[in-house]
Amino acid sequence: MRLNVTRTFTDLGLPAPLLRTLAKAGFETPTPIQDKTIKPQLEGRDIMGIAQTGSGKTAAFGLPILAGLNALTGHASPMTTRALILAPTRELAVQIDEVLRSLSEKKITTVLVLGGVSRSAQINKIARGVDVVVATPGRLKDLIDDRKIKLKQIAAAIGPRRQTVMFSATMSDEIAKLAKGLLNDPMRIEASTPGTTVVKVEQKVILANTKQKRDELNTLLADPALERVIIFSRTKHGADKVTKNLMIDGHEAAAIHGNKSQNARQAALKAFSSGKARILVATDIAARGIDVPNITHVINYELPDDPENYVHRIGRTARNGATGVAITLMNGEERSKLRDVERLIRRTLPVSGELKGPANEGGASAAPRPRGARPAGAAGAARPARGHAPGGQRNGGQRPDGSRREHGPAGKAGPGGQPKQRWNSGQKRAAKAKREAVGAH
Ligand code: AMP
Secondary structure, eight states: OOOOOOOOTTTTTOOHHHHHHHHHHTOOSOOHHHHHHHHHHHTTOOEEEEOOTTSSHHHHHHHHHHHHHHHOOSOOOTTOEEEEEEOSSHHHHHHHHHHHHHHOSSOOOEEEEOTTSOHHHHHHHHHHOEEEEEEOHHHHHHHHHTTSSOHHHHHHHHGGGOOOEEEESOOOHHHHHHHHHHSSSOEEEESSOTTOOOTTEEEEEEEOOHHHHHHHHHHHHTSTTOOSEEEEOSSHHHHHHHHHHHHHTTOOEEEEOTTSOHHHHHHHHHHHHTTSOSEEEEOGGGTSSOOOTTOOEEEESSOOSSHHHHHHHHTTSSOTTOOEEEEEEEOGGGHHHHHHHHHHHTOOOOEEEOOOSOGGGTOTTSOOOOTTOOOTTOOOSSOOOTTOOGGGOOSSOBOTTSOBOOSSOEEEEOGGGOEEEEOOHHHHHHHHHHHTTTTOO
C-alpha cells in the first residue's frame, strides 16, 4: 500500500543551495509533476512528463538541470553548452530563462537563442561557452548550420550519457512516437491524462456568427469581472483586426503575433503582465507556457485549427491552483473544431446563444445544439481514443454531418498500400504546431 505522504523538496534529493532558493521563492512543497519526476531525473533517467497547464513543469525540468550545474565546477568549454532547453515560442524561452536564473543560487551563464533579435550577442556568448542554452528551434538550427555552436560535438562527446526530458500538457500519439526516437528508455510519467484541462477553468461556448462576434465581445468586456483577459485569434490578420476594433470600441489592448518585431512582442506581454493593458490579443504564439498571474478570462475569438492549442490557450488561466473562465465564440462553421476539442479534452462544453443572420454567414443553417446534448463523437463514458472519429471512421472520412475531419492527412492509399499524405494548409499548420510542441508546456 502506498501512503499518501506529502514529500518535500529535500526528500527529492535536491542540493542545499536549491532548497534555499526554493524557500525564498515560496515553493513549499513540490507539485505532483515535480514530486514524480525530479528524483528520476536526478538519477539520470530520460523522462516524458505529462501534466496540466500551470502545474509547475518549468521547475520540474529546471531544478534537475540546476542540481546538475551545482555539482559541476569550472567553466563550459568554448562553443559548447552543458544543457539545452528547447521551447516552442520565443516568449516561453524568455520566461524559462528567467525562472532558471531566479532559482539558481549559483551564478549561471545562460544564453537565449531566438529569432527576431540580433545573432551576434548570442554567438559571442556561446563562443565563450555557457551553462544553459534556451532556444527556439529556428535560430538554433541557423547557428548549428553556421557552425556557431557545436551541439553535434557535445552530443558525440557525452554520447549515451546525454539525458533528455520532455514535458507537455498534451501528448499526441505523433509526438510520443517522435519522442521515442530522441529519448533513451524514457519513463512516461503522467501527473494528469494528456490533453485534459484544469478543472478550475470554467469553460463555455457562445454561438455567434462572424459578424456577431464583435458585439458579443463588447458585451462580455462590459463585465468588470473580466479583469485580465487574453483573446486568442486564429490568424495574425485576425488578431490585428480584433485589436483595431477593440480600440475603436474604447478598450485598451496590446497585441502579440508573429508579424510584430520581437521587441514589440515582449513589450505587449509586459504591458499585459504589469496590468497596464487589461487585454492581450494574441495568436497561438502566446498559447504555450506563458505564465502571467491572475489572467481571469481567456476568450477564443475563433477556435484553433489544432485542438491541442485549445488546451494550451485556456491553460493561461487557472494556473497553479487559481480559478478562471474560458469563453469560446463559435460560428456554425467551427462546429467540427469544437467536436475535435471535446474529443481531446473528454468533455462536452455547454453551448449558449443563438446564430443570427444569413445562412452563408456560417451558421444559420446549423441550428444550435440543444443544451446538454452530446456532440457527435464527443467523449462519453466510453472514452474514444484520440483521433478516432465515431463509427470507426479514421482516415479523413466524412462525419455523420457531412463535414470532413480537420486533422490528420486525408487517407488516400498510395503505391504499396501506404496512405498517401495530402495536407491542406490548415492541416499543415496544425502539424507544424504539433512538431513545435516538443518540450512545450
Ligand atoms: P509553470 O507551470 O512551470 O509555469 O508554473 C506555474 C506557476 O506555479 C508558476 O507561477 C510557478 O512559479 C508556480 N510554481 C511552480 N512550482 C511551484 C511550487 N512547488 N510551489 C509553489 N508554486 C509553484
